[in-house]
Amino acid sequence: MFLVAVTNLPSHFVAGQAPTRGLQGVRLALGLHPLAVGPNEREIERFRPLLAQTSFVGEVGLDFSREGSGTREIQVRAFREVAAAISDAGPKFITIHSRRAETAVLDVLQEYRVGPAVFHWFSGTPALLDRVLEAGHYVSVNPAMTESERGRDLIARMPEDRVLSESDGPYARVGNRPCDPWDVSLIQAHLAGVWRTTETGVRDRLWENFRQLTAPLGGEGRTGEANT
Numbered sequence: 001m002f003l004v005a006v007t008n009l010p011s012h013f014v015a016g017q018a019p020t021r022g023l024q025g026v027r028l029a030l031g032l033h034p035l036a037v038g039p040n041e042r043e044i045e046r047f048r049p050l051l052a053q054t055s056f057v058g059e060v061g062l063d064f065s066r067e068g069s070g071t072r073e074i075q076v077r078a079f080r081e082v083a084a085a086i087s088d089a090g091p092k093f094i095t096i097h098s099r100r101a102e103t104a105v106l107d108v109l110q111e112y113r114v115g116p117a118v119f120h121w122f123s124g125t126p127a128l129l130d131r132v133l134e135a136g137h138y139v140s141v142n143p144a145m146t147e148s149e150r151g152r153d154l155i156a157r158m159p160e161d162r163v164l165s166e167s168d169g170p171y172a173r174v175g176n177r178p179c180d181p182w183d184v185s186l187i188q189a190h191l192a193g194v195w196r197t198t199e200t201g202v203r204d205r206l207w208e209n210f211r212q213l214t215a216p217l218g219g220e221g222r223t224g225e226a227n228t
Contacts, residue, residue: 002210003181006058006095007031010046013054029056034063034097037078038071044078048085055217057086058095059120062108065100076104083112091216095120095140095166102128106135116213120166121145126157133162138213140166143174143186156194163191164213165206 005020006029007013013030020028032047051057060082062068062075086092094117098105102124109115118138122129132139139158142165145151165187170178174186188202195202 001025001181003027004029004056004058004093004095008033008036008059009040009043010050011040011043013050017053027056028054029058029093029095030054031057031059032078032082033059034061034071034075034079034101035068038074041074044081047078047082051085051089051092055091055214056093057082058093058118059097060094061097062101062105063097063099064104068099068101076108079105079108080112083108083114086114087112093214093217094118096137099123102132106131109137110135118164118213121168121172122154123151126154129154129157133159138162138164138209140164141187141191142166142168142172143179143183143190144168144172146187146190155190160195160205161209161212163206164209 002025004027005016007016008031010030010032013028016028020026030047030050030053032043037044060079062079064072068075086094094114096105096117096119098119109117116136116138118140119132120140121142121144122132122139129139139162141155141158141163145155165184167179167181167183169180172179174183188199188206191202192199
């Protein structure tokens with residue numbers, strides 16, 4: 001398994017470097033989560049200087065749900081600065097938060113010519129999903145998405161060559177507990193039914209997708225299964 005461990009703030013990225021250093025198949029991602037940036041505005045200026053230390057970015061993006069409605073302005077400013085930094089730095093693996101903000105996220109990515117990126121736990125409309133895919137981006141799915149008809153319908157609409165798996169723990173849950181990295185096996189089983197193949201076939205497809213996405217980074221992942 002190849003694990004991308006995302007963070008919410010640059011300070012969290014710094015704090016996580018020592019514990020994850022040397023762990024085989026684990027990469028720490030530099031994040032600036034839209035729901036965390038409001039009360040942590042000073043973290044915005046820390047993002048760019050740290051970007052050279054990793055090929056992995058996340059979570060970054062926008063959240064225009066009720067939870068994030070009060071910080072839209074600072075979110076947009078932060079995400080534009082993130083996109084500008086990535087554009088200057090060159091290819092990165094990027095995992096995107098886009099709840100109720102898919103169009104705005106796409107606009108910023110296009111403006112700064114950033115991508116392809118991975119839209120995690122996509123919850124927009126089918127039409128918006130089509131726009132994400134048409135722009136060349138990927139989507140990552142977790143076990144929680146299979147628990148609703150809406151989520152299952154979106155998964156069925158995703159082409160096999162644009163899908164990655166994710167746990168998104170501890171936010172996503174399996175039953176009464178937080179989702180663990182190994183719970184991606186539940187997604188693999190679900191996708192096997194959707195794609196009419198074996199779970200081994202699903203794992204091979206997901207790994208190939210991850211390999212293609214990270215190829216510009218110099219082959220960060222080479223063996224195992226990819227999970228964010």
